[in-house]
Amino acid sequence: MTRDDDRDAVTKLIFRYAELLDEGAFASAAHLFEHATFRAVVGSDVYTRTGADQVREQFDRMVITYDGIPATKHVTTNVVVEVDDHARTAACRSYYSVLQARPGLPLQVIIAGRYHDAFAHVDGEWRFTDRLIFSDLVGDLSHHLRTNPL
Numbered sequence: 001m002t003r004d005d006d007r008d009a010v011t012k013l014i015f016r017y018a019e020l021l022d023e024g025a026f027a028s029a030a031h032l033f034e035h036a037t038f039r040a041v042v043g044s045d046v047y048t049r050t051g052a053d054q055v056r057e058q059f060d061r062m063v064i065t066y067d068g069i070p071a072t073k074h075v076t077t078n079v080v081v082e083v084d085d086h087a088r089t090a091a092c093r094s095y096y097s098v099l100q101a102r103p104g105l106p107l108q109v110i111i112a113g114r115y116h117d118a119f120a121h122v123d124g125e126w127r128f129t130d131r132l133i134f135s136d137l138v139g140d141l142s143h144h145l146r147t148n149p150l
Contacts, residue, residue, distance in 0.1 A: 007081040009126045010090050010119050018074035018096070024065055030056035035120075036128040041135070062145050066102070072144060073099045076115070088121035089129075102143045110144055112137040 013032065020029035034052040049055045063070050078095040094115045101107035118130040 003083050003085065006083045006085075006090065006121070006126070010081045010083070010092060011079055013119070013126055013128065014076055014079060014092060014094060014115070014117065018076050021059075021063075021074055022070065022072055024069035026059040026063070027052075027056055030059060033128050033131065035122075036118075037130045039131065040133040062147055064144055064146055070144060071100055071102055072110075075099065090119040090121075090126065092117040092119070098144070100144055105140065105143050108139060109137075110139045110141055111135055 017029055017032055020026075020032070030052045032052075033049075033055045036051075038049045038055045038058070040047055049058050065071075075097045076094050077097075079092060080094070081090055081092045083090045092115070094117070095112070096115060097109050097112040099107060100110045113133060113135040116132040116134070117128060119126050120129050
């Protein structure tokens with residue numbers, strides 16, 4: 001694999017997470033973190049989940065769905081991937097925006113922030129080892145989240 005191939009594979013993994021969440025495929029999205037920590041900064045606190053089971057439980061507990069989907073579009077941009085060829089690891093910084101529209105909620109960005117991700121290349125595949133989520137701009141989450149994540 002070339003460095004460009006590695007960057008492409010990591011970028012596809014980041015985009016796959018967004019697709020799976022928007023499809024309501026929480027088990028598949030959580031599986032991406034089977035060997036990873038999943039962390040979020042909420043105010044001055046950081047919550048951490050480790051492994052697919054804990055991440056799945058978090059999605060199921062927090063995210064409101066409508067006929068099985070959250071009625072959102074996660075848009076990931078400004079993706080900067082840095083690959084360490086020798087260590088077979090990668091780091092990525094990116095931005096996210098989550099759009100939602102529901103009856104009583106016009107189409108709008110409900111939250112925007114940043115992902116700081118880490119990856120390892122294991123058994124021929126790239127996988128997440130850590131995701132840290134920063135929520136920089138928070139709008140109306142009342143149609144998207146049930147509870148505070150902490």
